[in-house]
Amino acid sequence: xxxxxxxxxxxxxxxxxxxxxxxxxxxxxxxxxxxxxxxxxxxxxxxxxxxxxxxxxxxxxxxxxxxxxxxxxxxxxxxxxxxxxxxxxxxxxxxxxxxxxxxxxxxxxxxxxxxxxxxxxxxxxxxxxxxxxxxxxxxxxxxxxxxxxxxxxxxxxxxxxxxxxxxxxxxxxxxxxxxxxxxxxxxxxxxxxxxxxxxxxxxxxxxxxxxxxxxxxxxxxxxxxxxxxxxxxxxxxxxxxxxxxxxxxxxxxxxxxxxxxxxxxxxxxxxxxxxxxxxxxxxxxxxxxxxxxxxxxxxxxxxxxxxxxxxxxxx
Amino acid sequence: xxxxxxxxxxxxxxxxxxxxxxxxxxxxxxxxxxxxxxxxxxxxxxxxxxxxxxxxxxxxxxxxxxxxxxxxxxxxxxxxxxxxxxxxxxxxxxxxxxxxxxxxxxxxxxxxxxxxxxxxxxxxxxxxxxxxxxxxxxxxxxxxxxxxxxxxxxxxxxxxxxxxxxxxxxxxxxxxxxxxxxxxxxxxxxxxxxxxxxxxxxxxxxxxxxxxxxxxxxxxxxxxxxxxxxxxxxxxxxxxxxxxxxxxxxxxxxxxxxxxxxxxxxxxxxxx
Numbered sequence: 280x281x282x283x284x285x286x287x288x289x290x291x292x293x294x295x296x297x298x299x300x301x302x303x304x305x306x307x308x309x310x311x312x313x314x315x316x317x318x319x320x321x322x323x324x325x326x327x328x329x330x331x332x333x334x335x336x337x338x339x340x341x342x343x344x345x346x347x348x349x350x351x352x353x354x355x356x357x358x359x360x361x362x363x364x365x366x367x368x369x370x371x372x373x374x375x376x377x378x379x380x381x382x383x384x385x386x387x388x389x390x391x392x393x394x395x396x397x398x399x400x401x402x403x404x405x406x407x408x409x410x411x412x413x414x415x416x417x418x419x420x421x422x423x424x425x426x427x428x429x430x431x432x433x434x435x436x437x438x439x440x441x442x443x444x445x446x447x448x449x450x451x452x453x454x455x456x457x458x459x460x461x462x463x464x465x466x467x468x469x470x471x472x473x474x475x476x477x478x479x480x481x482x483x484x485x486x487x488x489x490x491x492x493x494x495x496x497x498x499x500x501x502x503x504x505x506x507x508x509x510x511x512x513x514x515x516x517x518x519x520x521x522x523x524x525x526x527x528x529x530x531x532x533x534x535x536x537x538x539x540x541x542x543x544x545x546x547x548x549x550x551x552x553x554x555x556x557x558x559x560x561x562x563x564x565x566x567x568x569x570x571x572x573x574x575x576x577x578x579x580x581x582x583x584x585x586x587x588x589x590x591x592x593x594x
Numbered sequence: 595x596x597x598x599x600x601x602x603x604x605x606x607x608x609x610x611x612x613x614x615x616x617x618x619x620x621x622x623x624x625x626x627x628x629x630x631x632x633x634x635x636x637x638x639x640x641x642x643x644x645x646x647x648x649x650x651x652x653x654x655x656x657x658x659x660x661x662x663x664x665x666x667x668x669x670x671x672x673x674x675x676x677x678x679x680x681x682x683x684x685x686x687x688x689x690x691x692x693x694x695x696x697x698x699x700x701x702x703x704x705x706x707x708x709x710x711x712x713x714x715x716x717x718x719x720x721x722x723x724x725x726x727x728x729x730x731x732x733x734x735x736x737x738x739x740x741x742x743x744x745x746x747x748x749x750x751x752x753x754x755x756x757x758x759x760x761x762x763x764x765x766x767x768x769x770x771x772x773x774x775x776x777x778x779x780x781x782x783x784x785x786x787x788x789x790x791x792x793x794x795x796x797x798x799x800x801x802x803x804x805x806x807x808x809x810x811x812x813x814x815x816x817x818x819x820x821x822x823x824x825x826x827x828x829x830x831x832x833x834x835x836x837x838x839x840x841x842x843x844x845x846x847x848x849x850x851x852x853x854x855x856x857x858x859x860x861x862x863x864x865x866x
Contacts (some may be wrong), residue, residue, distance in 0.1 A: 289781075291833075305826060307701070309690070309769060310686040310690035310692045310695075311686075311692070312685035313682045313683060313685055313769075314682070314683050314686045314687075314698070316679045316682060316683070316738070316739070317679055317680070317682070317683035317702065317739045317744060318683075318698065318702075318738075320679070320735075320738050320739035321701070321702060321705050321739045321741075324713065324717055324735075324736045324737075324739070325705045325708055325713055326701070326714035326738070327716070328712075328715070328717050328720075329708065329713060329715075330718035331715075331716035332712065332713070332715055335715060335716065342719070342722075342723070357857030371808060385625075389608075390608070390609065390612070391606075392607075393597070393605035393609065394609075396605075398596050399760060404609050404613060406852075407613045407616055407617065408612070408613070409615070410616060410845075411616060413792070413794060413841070413844045413845050414798070414840075414841045414844065415800065415816055415840065415844075416798070416800060417798075417799070417816045417817070417819050417820060417843070418837045418838070418840055418841050421833055421836075421837055422619055422620075422622070422623045422834075422837060423619065424823070425623075425626070425834065426619060426622060426831075427835070431634075431635040431830075433622050437595070444751055447620070449640055450658055465615070465619075468612070469616075472787075494695075496598070497597055497601050498599055516705075519707070522707060522709055523709060524710060525709070525711070525842050526709050526710065526801070528712075529800075529862050530801070532801045533800075533820075534820060534823065535788070548709075548711045551711060552711075555715055555716075555718075556805060561715065564715055565715055567710065568712055568715065571711065571712065572712055575709075578709075
């Protein structure tokens with residue numbers, strides 16, 4: 280791209296040339312005025328805090344303004360990675376992400392393809408699928424706390440009618456994490472279906488008719504046409520799922536288990552929250568944040584490499 | 595596209611199962627909220643003697659009026675503020691050429707991929723230094739820049755017919771007038787989609803308000819519900835009533851803009 284010094288509307292030519300340099304300078308400022316609020320806000324509230332977290336990870340401080348912060352170098356990192364909480368959180372984070380790939384990234388694909396094939400007639404399905412996106416994780420968490428309540432919950436009543444005893448899932452260290460995973464899947468499935476539908480909308484249906492004429496079946500059409508054309512969308516969904524799954528499960532964890540029983544549902548996000556705002560260990564929280572940052576970078580990069588090699592078709 | 599018959603039937607079965615698993619918990623919440631105390635723990639889906647008791651108790655036991663006021667006020671201001679700031683930035687990226695434009699656009703988009711957890715500690719300390727705890731400032735200001743809005747609006751502005759803009763500028767309209775009088779009125783579907791996204795995001799926000807609101811009068815609905823859950827663990831009737839009150843506005847806003855949004859999403863909006 281040819282970068283022009285000074286600002287000019289992209290296509291509309293100015294009616295008269297501006298010979299005076301002062302005027303040129305003034306117009307050069309115009310786009311920056313339009314951009315100023317966004318750039319300022321992102322600088323102050325996104326990019327600067329990222330750098331500052333790196334600094335905070337090197338100090339020992341308890342959020343108390345009258346307490347001076349003490350520089351301790353990399354000590355926080357050693358303390359955090361050595362704790363059993365961190366090891367549990369890291370393992371659970373891998374489980375959360377590992378379970379999210381089939382449930383939140385792959386499962387929506389056949390659902391979306393089916394809805395797409397139905398065209399306008401799938402409207403009701405789409406509306407129902409989208410409903411969980413509208414309500415908050417707090418609402419979902421409280422609703423399922425009630426349904427799964429081991430003493431008077433609905434699930435217990437249904438189990439009793441079938442002659443079964445309903446286990447207290449949230450108190451079981453092996454089962455609790457799957458309750459959280461199930462709830463977050465329940466909540467985001469419809470949204471991901473919608474994103475895949477957006478990707479599918481750009482596929483020309485005439486290709487499919489042509490393949491049909493040549494005698495291709497559903498499976499062939501999916502493998503040879505839909506899947507390759509959907510790969511860019513898949514990359515997007517996969518990377519954003521990896522980055523945001525931890526944020527999505529934070530609310531159910533906080534409401535339903537608080538990381539327990541015996542750290543079986545905590546993850547890196549919740550661990551950082553506990554370090555920073557429960558025990559007020561700023562250095563530990565910041566060190567955990569930097570570790571999480573590195574972890575996300577690696578995961579996103581790996582995903583990108585794996586999926587990008589397959590994204591060979593461009594529409 | 596026409597699927598073969600067995601595929602079609604299998605698809606309907608799977609989708610019906612998914613839809614039922616979505617609707618059933620919702621039905622339980624809805625009916626529980628209208629049940630009197632003695633029925634709540636007895637099982638059975640429909641209330642025998644429907645009552646508004648639970649809603650009454652909700653407002654008596656908690657500062658729910660304050661929660662609604664705080665959630666509505668901050669959400670309203672955030673939607674307006676985020677849209678205006680997004681429109682301005684999108685206009686700069688769509689219609690000007692200036693140094694570092696593409697790099698800056700990359701930085702704006704990159705911010706979309708930075709989860710809040712990575713930046714919250716320094717912002718929290720910043721709020722403490724500014725004395726913004728328990729105020730709307732803390733809930734609104736750190737969230738005002740919206741990369742997805744810049745991205746979506748820029749796309750729509752770039753596909754805007756140049757003839758109209760040229761005509762406006764021929765008539766002597768400057769950038770400011772062109773933007774607000776000519777371009778913005780034609781961005782309806784994109785603005786509707788963004789209104790829903792920002793509204794839901796703000797209304798349902800949990801993590802940030804949890805950190806910066808402490809007094810009962812400054813809490814938002816989501817944090818108020820959490821507080822109520824922890825104080826009154828077993829009053830599930832009132833909790834279900836609270837859930838319904840907390841969910842209605844987002845559903846209403848969605849239904850109001852729905853048609854335009856589904857179209858925007860599916861036809862032009864989010865392409866990976």
